[in-house]
Amino acid sequence: MARRAERVGELIQRELGAMIERGALKDPAIGFVTITGVDVTADLKQARIYYSVYGDAGAQAGTQAALERARGFVRRELGQRLRLKATPEVEFRVDRSIERAARIEQILRQVRPAGEPGTGVAQGEEEDGEDPASH
Helix, strand or coil: CHHHHHHHHHHHHHHHHHHHHHCCCCCCCCCEEEEEEEEECCCCCEEEEEEEEECCHHHHHHHHHHHHHCHHHHHHHHHHHHCCCCCCEEEEEECCHHHHHHHHHHHHHHHCCCCCCCCCCCCCCCCCCCCHHHC
């Protein structure tokens, strides 16, 4: 049963991404949103949709509120598009993994000077990957 929930989650992610891309969610408060993942319970009754938003905290808060307002619409649209016996209840959650990864990378760059192993920057090479001698 877990495999079915995984497949339904992938379908929801794809369809919701297409809906956002095509402008089906017309609320102007919805910023630049990316659906990063969907977890569906084994009984297919609930779907937790993870998303990230490009922008400052104000844009993120506005997008979160707009997505909450659109929950019923999103569920109805998904039900029509996916043709499931029962459409899961949707819950939107901000995916902070990208922010965490960027913060960890920033900390690692502060801790290790350029050129040390593990930084991804070779000795004598600039961060953009070009050899400074080639300029």
